[in-house]
Amino acid sequence: MSVTDKPEQTQGQTPPELVDVTIDGVAVSVPKNTLVIRAAEQAGIEIPRFCDHPLLEPVGACRQCLVEVATPDREGNVKPMPKPQASCTMTVSPGMQVRTQHTSAVADKAQQGVMELLLINHPLDCPVCDKGGECPLQNQSMTNGRATSRFEDVKRTYPKPINISSQVLLDRERCVLCARCTRFSDQVAGDPFIALVERGALQQVGIYEEQPFESYFSGNTVQICPVGALTGAAYRFRSRPFDLVSTPDVCEHCADGCSIRTDHRRGTVLRRMAGNDPQVNEEWNCDKGRWAFTHASLGDRFEFPMVRDEGGDLRVVSWQEALHAAATGLRAAQEHGVLVGGRVGVEDAHAYATFARSVLRTDNIDHRARPHSADERDFLLRHVAGTTPETGGVTHEEIERAGSVLLLGLEPEEESPILFLRLRKGYRKAKTAVYSVAPLATRGLDKLGGTLIPSAPGTETEVISALTGEIGPGERTDPLTAAHAALRGERPIILVGERLATVPGALAAAAELARETGARLAWVPRRAGERGAIEAGCLPGEDGLDTAGIIAGAASGRLGALVVGGVDVDDLGLPGAREAVERAFVVSLEIRPSSVTEHADVVLPVAPHAEREGAFVNWEGRVRPFERSLATTALADHRVLHMLADEMGEFLGTRTVAEARRSLEATPAPTASGYPLRIRRAAVPQPGAGELVLATWRHLLDKGSMQDGEPFLAGTAKAPRALLSPVTAQEIGVAAGDLVTVSADDVRVTVPVLIHDMVDHVVWLPTNSESCDLRSLAGAAGAIVSVTKGGAA
Numbered sequence: 029m030s031v032t033d034k035p036e037q038t039q040g041q042t043p044p045e046l047v048d049v050t051i052d053g054v055a056v057s058v059p060k061n062t063l064v065i066r067a068a069e070q071a072g073i074e075i076p077r078f079c080d081h082p083l084l085e086p087v088g089a090c091r092q093c094l095v096e097v098a099t100p101d102r103e104g105n106v107k108p109m110p111k112p113q114a115s116c117t118m119t120v121s122p123g124m125q126v127r128t129q130h131t132s133a134v135a136d137k138a139q140q141g142v143m144e145l146l147l148i149n150h151p152l153d154c155p156v157c158d159k160g161g162e163c164p165l166q167n168q169s170m171t172n173g174r175a176t177s178r179f180e181d182v183k184r185t186y187p188k189p190i191n192i193s194s195q196v197l198l199d200r201e202r203c204v205l206c207a208r209c210t211r212f213s214d215q216v217a218g219d220p221f222i223a224l225v226e227r228g229a230l231q232q233v234g235i236y237e238e239q240p241f242e243s244y245f246s247g248n249t250v251q252i253c254p255v256g257a258l259t260g261a262a263y264r265f266r267s268r269p270f271d272l273v274s275t276p277d278v279c280e281h282c283a284d285g286c287s288i289r290t291d292h293r294r295g296t297v298l299r300r301m302a303g304n305d306p307q308v309n310e311e312w313n314c315d316k317g318r319w320a321f322t323h324a325s326l327g328d329r330f331e332f333p334m335v336r337d338e339g340g341d342l343r344v345v346s347w348q349e350a351l352h353a354a355a356t357g358l359r360a361a362q363e364h365g366v367l368v369g370g371r372v373g374v375e376d377a378h379a380y381a382t383f384a385r386s387v388l389r390t391d392n393i394d395h396r397a398r399p400h401s402a403d404e405r406d407f408l409l410r411h412v413a414g415t416t417p418e419t420g421g422v423t424h425e426e427i428e429r430a431g432s433v434l435l436l437g438l439e440p441e442e443e444s445p446i447l448f449l450r451l452r453k454g455y456r457k458a459k460t461a462v463y464s465v466a467p468l469a470t471r472g473l474d475k476l477g478g479t480l481i482p483s484a485p486g487t488e489t490e491v492i493s494a495l496t497g498e499i500g501p502g503e504r505t506d507p508l509t510a511a512h513a514a515l516r517g518e519r520p521i522i523l524v525g526e527r528l529a530t531v532p533g534a535l536a537a538a539a540e541l542a543r544e545t546g547a548r549l550a551w552v553p554r555r556a557g558e559r560g561a562i563e564a565g566c567l568p569g570e571d572g573l574d575t576a577g578i579i580a581g582a583a584s585g586r587l588g589a590l591v592v593g594g595v596d597v598d599d600l601g602l603p604g605a606r607e608a609v610e611r612a613f614v615v616s617l618e619i620r621p622s623s624v625t626e627h628a629d630v631v632l633p634v635a636p637h638a639e640r641e642g643a644f645v646n647w648e649g650r651v652r653p654f655e656r657s658l659a660t661t662a663l664a665d666h667r668v669l670h671m672l673a674d675e676m677g678e679f680l681g682t683r684t685v686a687e688a689r690r691s692l693e694a695t696p697a698p699t700a701s702g703y704p705l706r707i708r709r710a711a712v713p714q715p716g717a718g719e720l721v722l723a724t725w726r727h728l729l730d731k732g733s734m735q736d737g738e739p740f741l742a743g744t745a746k747a748p749r750a751l752l753s754p755v756t757a758q759e760i761g762v763a764a765g766d767l768v769t770v771s772a773d774d775v776r777v778t779v780p781v782l783i784h785d786m787v788d789h790v791v792w793l794p795t796n797s798e799s800c801d802l803r804s805l806a807g808a809a810g811a812i813v814s815v816t817k818g819g820a821a
Contacts, residue, residue: 049124052131064115064126065093075128076139076168078146078254079206080116083310085215088117089207090146092168094138096127112138129172136172143173146204149184150255157202159256161269165204186232192222192241194743195261195319196250200232203257209233209249216312218452218475219243233257242744244445244728247318251301252311261740262319263299267291272298278644278654279317280371280556280637281734284424284446285646286313290321290638290657297321297638297657307417308424308646314445315741316728322737324636329620334631342631347671354630355675357613358388361588365578365612366393368566369594370555371734372665373642374651375688377557377564379666379680380593382691385565387678391572392587395561397595398554399807400575403536404529405567411539412551413562413698416649422521422550423648428454430521432514434547435464436492436538438525441472442728443554444647447523451476463511465491467723468751468786481507484787485723486713486810488528492537496544520547526554527725530809552647554726560645565698575600582608589613593634593665596733597623601807615672617665620733632672635662641685713810715789720756722772722802722811723792730797748800749782750815751792757783762817772813775805791815 044059051064051071058067063086068075078090094112100123101107112135115126129136147169154160189197207224210233214220221241225234235241250258272291277300279286287303300321302313333350334342345353358364366384368377377395384393396404415421427433427450440448454460455477462478465488469480483491495512514520522542528534542549553559561567568574573581579597581587583604590612597605609627616628625631639662643653663671666682673680682688713721729735729745750768752760762768762781769778770791777800779793786792791813795806805811 047120047122047124049120049122049126051126052128058120061119064095064097064113064118064120064124067120068095068115068126068128073128073130075115076164076172077116078164078168078204079208081208081211081252083216083312084208084211086117087207087211088114090204091142092139092146092172094135094142095129096132096135098125098127099123139172140174143169144178147173147177148179149201150204151183151185151201153202156265157256158259158264159253163256164254189259190235192235192258193246195315195740196241196246197259197261197264198233199257199259202255203233204255205232206254208252208254209258212245212249212252213241213243215456216449216452217243217245217248219245222249242746244314244316244441245312245449246744247315248302248312260299260319262738267293267298275655275657276303277638277657278652279313280644281314281317281320282444282446283553283556283559283647284309284444285556285644285648285650285652286317286446287652288313288317292638292657295658295660296325306425308648308650308652309446310449312446312449314728315744316445316735319738319741320735321638323734324619324638326620326737329636330618330625330631330633333633336629342625342628350630350632351672351675354615354632354672357629358589358591358615358676361613363581363587364388364390364392364589364591365573365582365587366390367397367575367578367590367592367595368393368395368557368561369397369592369596370395370553370557370561371594371637372557372561373640373654374557374560374564374645374692375642375682375685376593376665376669377561377566378688378692378695379669379682380591381565382680382682382695383591383669383673387673387676387680388591391569392578392581393566393572394568394575394578395558395566396575397599398526399530399601400526401529401532401535402574403533405574407529407535407539408551408562408567409698411542411549412559414649415550419649421649422523422548423650424450426519426548427451427521428460429458429519430454430460431458431517431519432461432463432511432521434495434511434515434520434522434541435462435466435473435478436488436522436524437465437528437531437534438523438552439464439466439470439472439725440523440552441470441475442725443525444552445728447552447647448472448476461510461514463507463514467790468784468792479507479510481511482787484713484790484810485721486531488531488809489533489537492534492541496537496541515541515545515547520545522547522549524549524551526552526558530807532809550647556644556646559647559649560643562698563645563649564692565695567698576602579605579608582612585611587612589615591615591617592624592628593617594619595622595624598801598803601803601805617668620736622733632668633662634665634668635660640664713812715812718760718814718816719812720752720789720791720815722770722805722813723787723790724795724802724806726795727797730794731801732796745797746794748777748779748794748797750779751782751784751786753786753788753790754783755788756790757781760815760817766817767819769816769819770813771816772805772811775802775813777802778819 046057056071077093093115095115098108186200188199277290286309287305289301332344335353368380462476614628638657641656670680670682681691764783
């Protein structure tokens with residue numbers, strides 16, 4: 029596998045109809061329906077603007093882009109329009125002649141007049157404004173405004189700042205009413221909770237008290253705001269843009285692989301911005317990717333290697349002593365296991381796989397630090413490994429052009445935010461029909477115009493199999509029938525989430541459905557490093573143990589030593605996980621204290637994302653290389669593993685990123701076994717009196733350790749709620765807002781009730797939110813829980 033980014037080959041398409049226009053005397057040919065402002069850009073002519081954005085629908089709100097336009101009449105005589113026109117809302121027409129501020133005194137005067145009006149009430153606080161130094165209003169007031177102001181009255185002011193959310197702040201007097209923020213929220217994110225209120229001189233951005241601004245994408249409004257009206261609380265008053273060093277980067281939080289820009293100063297990351305990447309995230313990112321980067325700068329980070337002494341305490345030692353202790357412990361064990369977390373890049377994953385097989389001589393390696401199943405390994409090797417945009421794999425761009433999309437075990441807004449934005453764009457632009465096999469229709473599905481195919485947890489295999497077979501005669505119009513027909517229509521796509529692995533036979537049923545309908549199939553994990561780990565060989569061989577087997581083997585004493593990189597055993601949802609790391613000799617490669625380092629015998633510190641270079645492979649199979657932002661002495665996992673292998677007398681060949689990539693490219697691609705996947709039926713969960721079936725998945729913003737240290741972002745996280753259907757709520761005697769206690773095994777949580785249209789006899793809870801940790805139950809599809817009214821006794 030190559031980790032070099034290659035441009036995609038564009039398939040042959042019908043050439044667009046071209047229109048000839050003249051802009052400032054320059055003749056250009058542009059596709060029909062091109063906006064005048066875009067045509068000017070293609071001619072290399074800059075027209076000032078505030079409201080215009082290429083990914084938002086035209087609105088003509090600011091009027092800063094006024095130009096002089098002349099068009100031919102019926103006889104072919106070119107006649108000017110009586111007034112300047114907004115170039116951001118007018119499309120080109122044959123023979124059109126446009127004169128911008130560069131060649132037209134009329135356009136120049138109009139733009140100066142608009143600028144003068146915008147600056148009448150705009151405060152002169154550029155020295156303390158966060159947008160200062162990168163502000164379009166500053167730049168364009170210098171190039172297209174007057175040198176002096178004629179305004180001598182008192183400027184309008186408002187109380188400031190207004191908390192739109194805990195993370196986004198509004199300074200209303202700076203607003204130029206461009207409507208970028210409101211259009212993004214409404215059109216792109218589907219969260220229309222901020223709006224322009226009032227009219228005329230009193231017009232301003234407002235929020236609704238009964239419907240507060242809640243969005244996973246609110247940071248984009250800060251970035252696209254052309255002035256300093258919207259700012260982020262975490263970055264406010266922290267720095268100036270000319271003091272920052274910017275590094276191209278890739279987000280490490282989910283499998284979308286968003287392009288971002290990391291801005292840092294004096295060895296500290298101060299902010300992250302969405303990068304412009306039309307193939308993946310366009311110009312957007314989620315709030316988690318934008319603001320969740322502080323965890324590595326907390327005071328508990330490991331800086332030096334540590335070895336556990338005879339008294340049971342970890343003590344700081346030299347690298348030589350730590351590597352010697354790790355090598356001695358690994359040599360003493362007869363059998364080993366290697367657990368790789370989802371945070372690592374593809375070079376690190378390759379180093380773990382090579383270390384396991386070449387140094388430890390074991391096939392007991394797995395990257396799935398989450399609930400999984402035996403079927404999943406073969407599914408990943410058969411239908412996921414090796415697929416790339418170049419080999420015909422599903423891409424973000426194809427998602428927005430799909431005729432229909434079926435979601436299986438996947439909640440895009442919570443687990444893959446940029447995929448969600450692509451689905452929403454497809455729904456709005458291409459009328460993509462979205463169907464979801466799930467126990468409830470989430471707000472995210474509603475924003476996609478999606479249709480729920482109701483399915484209780486653990487019964488997904490039966491529903492998928494029903495979609496595969498023939499629908500009987502009749503005029504049925506239920507969601508199952510509609511999805512059945514849609515999957516046999518044009519451009520169908522099936523998106524499978526990692527949660528489907530916990531349902532016996534569901535992955536096999538999904539693969540059979542794709543084969544029978546001809547739908548494109550893609551697998552969307554939650555963590556950034558999962559797809560690359562598959563390509564790097566971090567799955568067990570035929571005779572190897574998966575994560576569950578490794579944990580069981582270590583807990584029983586069969587496996588004497590574990591090498592663990594970035595894994596929280598509580599995420600595994602496996603019995604005996606803590607006992608496994610307590611009993612075995614554990615070498616932990618980690619950034620901060622965790623449930624593994626709590627019992628590890630040797631802790632080897634590794635570099636966080638901002639202090640390493642490498643590449644992720646996103647769910648498309650697209651390689652996403654990133655640079656190192658901060659130059660420190662911290663070592664990446666692949667370098668530490670090379671040093672450990674050297675201590676054990678082996679050459680790993682992963683000293684540098686380039687060396688690791690060459691080694692990866694020379695390694696044969698992983699292959700599946702010869703046995704086909706089988707569609708197995710699981711027993712349907714049967715709750716008893718006072719019991720319900722548990723449905724759960726993670727919120728995007730939750731108690732994950734990679735979100736530590738960012739209180740403003742944490743303030744926007746959704747509060748945990750127990751979702752119940754009206755029938756279920758009535759049966760157990762609760763109403764909306766009542767407290768219920770959900771318990772099973774060692775889990776006991778108390779949360780308020782929210783009545784929701786969903787499958788009966790099911791309770792939904794977030795997997796790992798504040799005061800609601802269900803990770804030990806998340807791996808059991810259809811787990812039975814006890815639900816009682818009231819708080820815990």
